[in-house]
Amino acid sequence: MSRLLHDMNPSVKFIIVTVSMLTMAFFFNPWTPLLFWVGILALQFTMSRINWKLWALMMLPFTLGAVGYLWTTLVFGADSGGEVIGSFAGIEVTDEQWAHAWSLTFRVMAFSTLSLLFAFTTNPVTFVMSLMQQLKVPPKIAYGTMVGYQFLPVLKDELTQIRQAQRLRGVSQDRHWWQRVAGTRRLLIPMLAGAVRKAERAAFAMEARGFTGERRKEFYRPVRVSGRDYVLAGVFLAVLAVSCAAGLIMGK
Amino acid sequence: MLKSWKLKEIVLMSLFGVVFGIVYLVAIHFGNIWAGLIGPIAYEWMFGIWFIVSILSMAIIRKPGAAVLPETIAAIIEVMLGNAVGPRLILSGVIQGLGAEAAFAATRYRHFNLAVMMLAGAGAAVFSFVYGYFVSGYAALDPSFVLLMFTLRVLSGAIIAGIGGKYLADGLLATGALRGYAISRTKQGGAGA
């Protein structure tokens, strides 16, 4: 069963991830996001084959972000009553604030893990095809998006060429972030001007092959929703429900 | 709504999304994951970067939807490229896009001057902040701190996205690349019917 998540219908996966996220937003106890996070990790561990080293590397910035959330919530927490349970550097922390801080911290971890689960187990092309087939995203948008995706290597190469050419003209690497933001104009104008030309060519090529943007009834590679997807969705929702319920009880 | 859209306009927005994606990654990327340690406020000032594509596209195409569509497409492409923030981006893309769209809709898609563009940038910031308030649980933070974050984000939207978007649209218009798009038809990019 180790590749179940990879084979799951991307739209179903997308909806589950979004629903879980929105549900989490209603909980401010630390247990719900913690349990959900652990649950997601368990699902990913048993139902997917991924490069965990890469996963850990990508998780790192989120983990730092979670730490940032923790101290921000402790220092700038809303005054929502509750008992003072400790203080440091002149800032008093109530039990309420303590719980909220951990809740938000675990929420960040749960969201990040959920996002990485999606990113690591979903084929981008299948995802867009599924958005069109299951979620009725109009073909003009779905295929328009596909074109952008195909152009990635071409545009990346173009950016390299432009930066090399501009360096030759004496434009040096800007050191500070504000210089870099301001300096992007020089890169963006040629890139965007090129994109306008390429967009027209690509659109013409598609239309010349009979693409009208009409919805299609048949697909060469249909992306299907099977019974397995419902079962998997059920498993995710069960983990979500259990986390919510357990959080409510333990948070009392 | 899509009926009135030419395919080349949709593909254009999609390529814009890719261009901003890679320029951000390669040229600006702060490469500084430690910023996360500072907490949620660290990124507030640069939120406007994400709204530029909406404002630039609207400035060029000038049709209902020209703010919300590019932001949505850009978000889908980010997800396809394996952005670790994942599918969340799509929903926030739609919401930010709607915020910018609201400003143009309020002026009935008749004015595309700097003021409207800054308003659109601020609109995207407000919508995205309300969404963030809910999803990221800002309710747990001190109201004055939340107000600070909100102010920073709105300023970023108005300045980086509004002024930046206008600046890029004018720059691109001057290159002559936009012949055949609405922006070139109203001879000067400013206000006017």
Added chain:
Amino acid sequence: MHEHVISLADVSFRFPDDPENTLNGLTFEIQRGERVVISGPSGCGKSTLLYLLNRLYPLNCDGIDEGDIHLFGKSADDYRPGEINRRIATVFQDPDSQFCMTTVEEELAFTLENLRVPRADVERRIVDVLDQTGLANFRQSVIQSLSGGQKQRVATACALISEPEILLLDEPLAHLDPLTARNFVQWLDGLQRQTGLTVVAVEHRLDLWERFFEREIVLGLDGQMIADHPSDSKAPVAFPQSATGMTGRPALSVTELSVEISGKQLLAPLSFDVEEGEIAVIAGPNGSGKSTLAKALCGIYKHSGTVRSPGTGYVPQSPEFLFLTNSVADELAFSGLATTETLNDLAERLMLTPIWDAHPFSVSHGQKRRIAIGTMLADNRPVIIMDEPTSGQDTAGLQELFSLINERSREGITFLIITHDMEFAAAVADSILLINDGRLTGKFRAEDVWADPSLLDEHHLLPPRGADRREPTFA
């Protein structure tokens, strides 16, 4: 037998933003199975005409058309959107921007889905077209990983899979090197014989097509038809004869230069010298290291070995990649190295005065190239490397490029020019640097290269036709 598949009666066309018509009163018919080429200078509206035939226009540009276009005996306006594209297929010029899917198979399936071909039929059609076009081994290939020539074949397969009656070609060779282009034409010739398709092409470099076309329709600059006659094989682009600008003083001296990027050796140690005023062509197969050499010489890539030069500049294939400002004047003054007199002198010599205040992106390709050379000279870089400047150029563009380089060389500027175009090389080059697989085969006198078929063959080059149009002045 004499069935008209396309017929135009007094067709004119105007873009909404333009005061003048792009096409003016065109009347002609094309019969089934004909091979027709529409030729004319850039800007004569030949691509516009093609887009009227496959109905991308007038809708896509809100253009205003007059007159009657009949396709297969029915008025073009009576076809529903997309309907005509089952019967008229098109291959475009840019190999990089005519695909929306990842693999060849997906791209073919995309076309069939558009045409609502029943699923039961899809597999057969894909297999058939891949066999017919000799691309069976490429079915699962990622399109963006293929070469330019291969992409054009895939684009042709995508056009043929709809089983069309007319194939339109929009300068399909523009971005291919001459050898690849010749192979493409031969391949297309076989396909046309096999299928009996009507072929209508827009092209400005007819010499590459040899005897492919039967008929030529020539458009003039004002979009009127100026000739309609049987096509004969064209002489290659003619360049004036000219004496060398070599002064005998050394300009560029390269010793044991090698390039290694992330542990991979891209160029093995190589040495050569180039004289002041010399024009050296750098040639060799795709991926052999020509651009790497260029970028190492001008300092974009790190290298070992020594390069002695009074200052080396670089003009990329898209000259606008160099541009940083909003006017030609600012562009030349950007580095602040040139005095006002130098700038005025450059403006005069490079004919930039009329566009001095224009935006450098908004001028013609030839003018962009002049600006690029101007920026390099303003920065005191009298050795200039040009990367593929001949690619996508029509006759006028090539002749303009020739005089630009030739005049500068006689002012003492040294050129290294990367090109596959041996016609151009034969006209312009004093010497030729041949590169293969990251190694310098050697520096040769141009005539010695043309005289050695095996050398040409090894480096994937076609010999120039009607060679010796330039007197060997240094013999």
